[in-house]
Each structure stands twice: as C-alpha cells, then as structure tokens.
Amino acid sequence: MTYLSFGDRLPEGFFDGSVRRILELQRDNGAIPWYDGGVIDPWNHTEAAMGLATLGETEAARRAFRYLMDTQLEDGSWHGELGSAVPMDEEEQRFTGDEEDVPDPIRDTNFAAYIATGAWHHYLLDGDLSHLKTLWPHVKAAIDWVVAHQSPHGDIRWAADEPRTPEDDALITGCSSIYKSLECAIFIAQRLGEPSRHWAEARMRLGEALREKPHRFDRTWEPKDRFSMDWYYPVLAGVFTGQAARDRLASKWDIFVAEGKGCRCVLDQPWVTVAESAELCLALLVSGERKKAETLLSWIHQWRADCGAYWMGYQFENAVAWPDEKPAWTAAAVILATDAVIGMTPAAPLFSGRHLAEAAE
Structure with a gap:
C-alpha cells in the first residue's frame, strides 16, 4: 500500500x-x-x-x-x-x-x-x-x-x-x-x-x-456508541480538549481504527469510511496529536478513485470500495482535513482546535 x-x-x-x-x-x-x-x-x-x-x-x-x-x-x-x-x-x-x-x-x-x-x-x-x-x-x-x-x-x-x-x-x-x-x-x-x-x-x-x-x-x-462519530465528535467539536480529549480518543482507538486503512464507521463492521477518517484527523489535531493526524491523513488517499474523487468507504474483508458512491461531502471532508493538517488557507485553524472558551472557564 x-x-x-x-x-x-x-x-x-x-x-x-x-x-x-x-x-x-x-x-x-x-x-x-x-x-x-x-x-x-x-x-x-x-x-x-x-x-x-x-x-x-x-x-x-x-x-x-x-x-x-x-x-x-x-x-x-x-x-x-x-x-x-x-x-x-x-x-x-x-x-x-x-x-x-x-x-x-x-x-x-x-x-x-x-x-x-x-x-x-x-x-x-x-x-x-x-x-x-x-x-x-x-x-x-x-x-x-x-x-x-x-x-x-x-x-x-x-x-x-x-x-x-x-x-x-x-x-x-x-x-x-x-x-x-x-x-x-x-x-x-x-x-x-x-x-x-x-x-x-x-x-x-x-x-x-x-x-x-x-x-x-x-x-x-438504542445507544449510538457503536458508531465512531459518537466517540470522536465531542473531541472534534472542542467539547473535550487537552488530556481529556487525548484520553477519550485513546479509549477506543484500537476498536475503531483499522491500522493502515482508516476509521471504521461502526465498530462491528470491517468497513472504513473516508469522511469519518478525515474527521478523526481533525479530532486528533484538536487533541494535540498532530503526528497521528498526519499519519491517518496519509492513509486516506489510497481510497481515491481514478477520477480523483473519493469513494465513500472501503470494505476490507471483501477488498472492495463500498458503497459504489463518491459523495460530494466525502471529497469535501478530505479537503478540509488536508487544509487543517498542512495549512493551505487562512481557514485551516478552524477545525484544529477549540477557539472560544466556555463562559465558566
């Protein structure tokens, strides 16, 4: 790969x-x-x-x-x-x-x-x-x-x-x-x-x-905790920061992340999804785990179609892109994650941290 x-x-x-x-x-x-x-x-x-x-x-x-x-x-x-x-x-x-x-x-x-x-x-x-x-x-x-x-x-x-x-x-x-x-x-x-x-x-x-x-x-x-978004989104959004954010991501990293492939959509399926992987990159940046974010981003591009757009996801037991769709929001998620990681535009910092403290802090 x-x-x-x-x-x-x-x-x-x-x-x-x-x-x-x-x-x-x-x-x-x-x-x-x-x-x-x-x-x-x-x-x-x-x-x-x-x-x-x-x-x-x-x-x-x-x-x-x-x-x-x-x-x-x-x-x-x-x-x-x-x-x-x-x-x-x-x-x-x-x-x-x-x-x-x-x-x-x-x-x-x-x-x-x-x-x-x-x-x-x-x-x-x-x-x-x-x-x-x-x-x-x-x-x-x-x-x-x-x-x-x-x-x-x-x-x-x-x-x-x-x-x-x-x-x-x-x-x-x-x-x-x-x-x-x-x-x-x-x-x-x-x-x-x-x-x-x-x-x-x-x-x-x-x-x-x-x-x-x-x-x-x-x-x-039913609880949605089998979906990876419930795990990383509170970090991506800045609800958790610092060590609390790192602890949250570490707690389920091994069950939601398929090494070398990306982030699973759900924990019980052999399916990584490109948008969730891109969003997890952002959550890693918020938590201060830049090196991990860079590594995860580097895995994502193997799921790029010949036309340059991105497949929705990859079912790695059957070794097929699945579903057979290249969504607009998937392409956008990769673009935004790449900007956040490498700093292409003035908007890059928006998703790399929480920029507004809560009133009680």
Whole structure:
C-alpha cells in the first residue's frame, strides 16, 4: 500500500478530481446532493460548499449558500433530506409543494446549525464582510431556532417536535456538531457587533451536558456508541480538549481504527469510511496529536478513485470500495482535513482546535 504525505505543500492539481466531482453534482440552483440521485440535506450540502471554497471555487460555494437562503423556512429551519421525505422537482432539486402537503418532514437541529460553521469558514477564507452580513439574518434565524430546542439540562433535541419525530431525545454527535456551530455563530455575531451572550450561555450548558450528563442522550433508542462519530465528535467539536480529549480518543482507538486503512464507521463492521477518517484527523489535531493526524491523513488517499474523487468507504474483508458512491461531502471532508493538517488557507485553524472558551472557564 502507498500512503501519501504532503508535508506543508499540496501537490499541484491534487484535488482537481474532487472539485470536479462536487461541481458536477451541484444543481443550477446551487443545491449539492450527496451523490448522483441522492438527497440534499443542509449539513452535507454546506460541507460540500466549504470544500469548494477551500480550493478557490468561491462563486460555486456562494451559489450553495444562496440555495440555503432560498430554501430556509420561516422559523429558521430546513427540511432535513430534500429529495426523499420532501417532494422535489426532478430538474431543480428543490421543494415544490406547500408545507402542509409534506408528510411530517424532519427538521434536524444539527443540520440547521451548520450554516454558521459554513458562513464563518467562508469569511475566514476571503474576509468578505459584505457576504457575511448577507448571511447573518439566516445564521441568526437558524441558531435561534436550534437554541429554542435546548432542554433545561443543556442537551438539544435532535429535531423539531413533530409527528414524524416524537422522540424527545438528543444525539451526542449532533449536539457536538451544534457546539462547534455555536462557536462559529458567536464569532460571526462578535465580528458584526451583534449580541451573542444568550448563545454563549447555551453553548456552555450544552458542553456541560455532553461532558457530565450522558444520561441525557439516547434515552428513547438504542445507544449510538457503536458508531465512531459518537466517540470522536465531542473531541472534534472542542467539547473535550487537552488530556481529556487525548484520553477519550485513546479509549477506543484500537476498536475503531483499522491500522493502515482508516476509521471504521461502526465498530462491528470491517468497513472504513473516508469522511469519518478525515474527521478523526481533525479530532486528533484538536487533541494535540498532530503526528497521528498526519499519519491517518496519509492513509486516506489510497481510497481515491481514478477520477480523483473519493469513494465513500472501503470494505476490507471483501477488498472492495463500498458503497459504489463518491459523495460530494466525502471529497469535501478530505479537503478540509488536508487544509487543517498542512495549512493551505487562512481557514485551516478552524477545525484544529477549540477557539472560544466556555463562559465558566
């Protein structure tokens, strides 16, 4: 097997195929589905836009943000997976009916919050304050909607309370991602001179819940601890830092990491996934384990397809790329991890640490 290490310089054109893959998936209205014929959700759509922006495809990324602005609901949320639960126009890939015609659509809090991460990342790349101001009303509406779903215990409900989502519960991975999005939202508010204390307080309570109240998560369904994201995402998001972060990653490293291959999606399957491996690189950076992050990143590139995009994952017992998909968000995750590790852009530090202390610290 050949592993690729870049030092501090990316080879010319290395991600051209990944960028082409995202651009060929992007619709005329800016929407970026998961893959050919796949659904669109605000989180993965934004991740793909961030990948494009990182490599200089600014206009394509801004079309993706315009899509978010155009499809945001009045209360600040979005429908979770456009194209499956929500009726869509085949050509334009956007919602076509009245809201009452949608059969109990899911509105995921984590998905809604991620616009703040995308907006702050984009600002770090180009420093365009006018664009940040354009996005601000949408970021504010989204984050206010998310924070409205926080319980008195600090956890944030996984989705809006609707007939299709009756489970009054919270997800470790989703809440960890929201914690990072709140950090970015607060930075945006501070940059624009807008109030953000209520968001800082919500973030502090959320961090406390994630660290100290495990009983608030997975209360009404099977625990998600067989998924690697529940293991590393609280570190990636900065909920745990320093030795606590290193201890958390060390505790399950041997069961989730396949040496020389990457990070498993679930502990009981011989399947490494590229996006999870890329995200684990970011978690390692946050914990201070740079050498491990560089090593893990070097393993990922063996799962690059001939076209230059990345397979979703690799089933190593059968020695096949599986599923037979090259998602936009997978390519973006690798791009963002590479930037964080080698420092290609001014946005590189965003995912390499927690940059905003909690109010109680």
